[in-house]
Amino acid sequence: MEFVSPEGLRLDGRRPLEMRQLRAEIGSISKADGSAVFEMGNTKVIAAVYGPREVENKSQQISDKALVRCEYTMANFSTGDRVRKPKGDRRSTEISMVIRQTMESCILLEKFPQSQIDIFVQVLQADGGTRSACINAATLALADAGIPMRDLVTSCSAGYLNSTPLLDLNYVEDSAGGPDVTVGLLPKMDKVTLLQPDVALPEIMQMDSKLPIDIFENVMQLAIEGCKAVAIYIREILLENTKQLEYRRGK
Amino acid sequence: MNAVDHDTCKVVTPGDVLGKASEISPGKGTYVATDAAGVKLVYAALTGSLSLNSPSSPSDKRLVAEVTGHKAHGAVPERDCIVLCRVKKVTPMMASADIMCVGEKALKEKFTGIIRQHDVRATEVDKVYMYASFRAGDIVKAEVVSFIPILLDFLHPLLAITICSFGSGEKMVPISWTEMQCPVTGQIEQRKVAKVEN
Numbered sequence: 148m149e150f151v152s153p154e155g156l157r158l159d160g161r162r163p164l165e166m167r168q169l170r171a172e173i174g175s176i177s178k179a180d181g182s183a184v185f186e187m188g189n190t191k192v193i194a195a196v197y198g199p200r201e202v203e204n205k206s207q208q209i210s211d212k213a214l215v216r217c218e219y220t221m222a223n224f225s226t227g228d229r230v231r232k233p234k235g236d237r238r239s240t241e242i243s244m245v246i247r248q249t250m251e252s253c254i255l256l257e258k259f260p261q262s263q264i265d266i267f268v269q270v271l272q273a274d275g276g277t278r279s280a281c282i283n284a285a286t287l288a289l290a291d292a293g294i295p296m297r298d299l300v301t302s303c304s305a306g307y308l309n310s311t312p313l314l315d316l317n318y319v320e321d322s323a324g325g326p327d328v329t330v331g332l333l334p335k336m337d338k339v340t341l342l343q344p345d346v347a348l349p350e351i352m353q354m355d356s357k358l359p360i361d362i363f364e365n366v367m368q369l370a371i372e373g374c375k376a377v378a379i380y381i382r383e384i385l386l387e388n389t390k391q392l393e394y395r396r397g398k
Numbered sequence: 399m400n401a402v403d404h405d406t407c408k409v410v411t412p413g414d415v416l417g418k419a420s421e422i423s424p425g426k427g428t429y430v431a432t433d434a435a436g437v438k439l440v441y442a443a444l445t446g447s448l449s450l451n452s453p454s455s456p457s458d459k460r461l462v463a464e465v466t467g468h469k470a471h472g473a474v475p476e477r478d479c480i481v482l483c484r485v486k487k488v489t490p491m492m493a494s495a496d497i498m499c500v501g502e503k504a505l506k507e508k509f510t511g512i513i514r515q516h517d518v519r520a521t522e523v524d525k526v527y528m529y530a531s532f533r534a535g536d537i538v539k540a541e542v543v544s545f546i547p548i549l550l551d552f553l554h555p556l557l558a559i560t561i562c563s564f565g566s567g568e569k570m571v572p573i574s575w576t577e578m579q580c581p582v583t584g585q586i587e588q589r590k591v592a593k594v595e596n
Contacts, residue, residue: 180469180471180472180506181469198471198472199471199472199474200472200506200507200509201507201508201509201510253412255429255443259474260474261474262474290411290412290444290445291469292469292471293444293445293467293468293469293470293471294471295412295427295429295443295444295471296412296413296443297412297413297429297431297441297443298412298413298441299411299412299413333413334413335413335414335415335441336413336431336433337434382411385411385445386409386411386445388445389409389445389446389447389468390409392468393447393468396468
């Protein structure tokens with residue numbers, strides 16, 4: 148199947164190095180300490196952060212830093228077919244763990260010993276790149292909650308189809324079976340916190356060749372550039388939000 | 399980055415470099431880390447306005463960089479801070495209380511603190527009768543001693559019961575170090591009373 152036309156256009160009309168449209172909104176859930184809605188093209192994700200608060204399960208308490216809990220769920224209506232098990236299935240548990248580890252690396256946990264920070268992310272509409280959208284939404288929600296962080300964590304995915312590196316895959320490109328990688332980056336520190344390659348399905352691996360290392364590096368570098376672009380957008384949103392709050396306060 | 403930058407309208411986001419650690423001292427909402435080149439820099443940890451304040455101590459000539467966000471994160475009780483709690487349960491050996499305020503900040507969600515028998519007063523610690531010092535529902539001002547679990551103590555005379563009420567619902571008035579009286583019924587109850595601040 149052709150994912151990149153001879154003119155160089157993808158299935159949705161984008162160029163190979165073009166990201167989908169980003170849209171973000173902070174403070175959607177007023178009850179939560181911090182919240183954000185993040186959209187990457189058609190993928191829409193909502194994140195809510197509660198904390199720091201008392202640890203519910205005293206046995207899990209850590210004496211010198213905060214405990215981070217993360218829950219990733221998909222709304223029943225997020226995909227075309229009704230999602231049978233929104234949470235508790237293997238994929239959700241794995242993505243919850245991935246998001247938790249990524250956010251743990253950037254929050255200054257030592258400031259809140261013996262407390263808990265809860266991050267809830269729910270996918271409202273899934274069209275590929277849900278992992279990345281969740282990490283970006285969680286970053287915005289944590290910044291909204293006023294929880295001190297080392298840096299913003301941004302995430303983007305990139306793949307390789309029809310011998311072309313592609314940035315920010317949508318669902319069709321993601322399920323095409325080509326190799327792809329999701330990268331999480333601390334943009335100002337220039338440090339990669341998450342590098343998750345997607346293992347291609349066994350049947351396709353027989354037909355498709357393994358990815359040579361220099362092409363993989365290319366794809367990874369492309370994802371890193373995508374992360375930096377997301378970071379620029381997220382910073383703009385945070386600055387705009389702060390200015391709005393200041394106007395409302397009458398400064 | 400200028401060392402003396404009094405533009406308080408500058409808004410920063412987490413990860414922004416505020417300056418070198420040798421020139422600026424890290425205040426609230428900032429942290430220090432070493433960058434790739436090995437230089438110690440002060441970074442912002444919150445989204446908010448940056449302010450450079452006068453040095454905190456005379457020995458340290460560096461300006462203090464602070465980032466104040468609009469939404470502060472919820473306060474967490476720390477060692478040696480004064481907290482306001484409501485007593486939940488009283489047993490002969492200990493009492494448990496819900497911490498509602500840390501310093502002057504009210505908490506959105508409660509933390510649980512424990513009052514042990516020998517933390518109630520400084521003298522004759524074994525002879526403390528918990529039921530004559532606290533009752534469920536009393537508002538108490540205490541100091542956090544340790545963290546696993548949160549232990550509270552009352553060794554300072556200003557600490558202990560500040561508000562308590564008896565069956566009539568009226569706020570009781572302290573009449574001595576160990577007694578409080580209801581103004582409506584005249585009934586006297588025993589409590590560990592806090593020093594009244596004038």
